[in-house]
Amino acid sequence: MALSSGATVAVSASGELTSALDLGTGRAQQILARKMVLGSGTGAGKADRIWSDRRTLAASATEDLDLAGVLLDAYGSAVTFARIKGLVIAAAAGNTNNVLVGAASGSPWATLLNSTGVLTLRPGAFVAVGTGLLDATAYAVTATSADLLKIANSAGSTSVTYDIEIIGASA
Known part of the structure; x- marks a missing residue:
């Protein structure tokens, strides 16, 4: 199945x-925006797998x-990524604890956060x-050797909810 x-x-x-200036107000607009549109396929600028x-x-x-x-797509088919091209993770605003991302103890997917890196996503x-x-x-x-992305609840008080979407290629 392809995108x-x-x-x-x-x-x-x-x-x-x-x-505030002497004769008016100074304004400096700051904008940083990026957009990546991937075609269907497996090469540069393309993706053929998605999981959310x-x-x-x-x-x-x-x-x-x-x-x-191991992950199953919306139709129940196994999704195998060889390359990740887009990743979005969002912690629910109603969480009390943080969502931790990265640093799986065995076979960590280390190309984004290295083998020990961890992102802390506070509620929202x-x-x-x-x-x-x-x-x-x-x-x-x-x-089997570098394919596990660890997600963790930072504390023992309550559960956490998060949304995740991964876009990538099978080759």
Whole structure:
């Protein structure tokens, strides 16, 4: 099964800095925006796999998401990523605890966060990662030795919920 029309990852941040001046107000608009539109396929600028889910972890629980052959897509078919080209993870605003991402104890998917890196997503926080359109390598996944993305609940008091979407290629 392939993506029929590709996929898009987009993010933007903007704001305006103002300062009172003698004869008016100075304004400096700040904008950073990126958008990646991937065609259908496996080469540079293309993707053929997508997986998304809303997941809940019990207090102090962890899970290792196996990026190579265990996740099931919307139709119940196994998804095997060889390369990750887009990743979005969002912690639910109603969480009390943080959602921790990265640093699986065995076979960690280390091309994004290295083998020990951890992102902390506070309640309501999100992270989005996209590769460049000319990047054929992207974030490589190696089945059985470098394919586990760990997600953890930071504390033992309550459960946490998070949404995740992964876009990538099978080759």
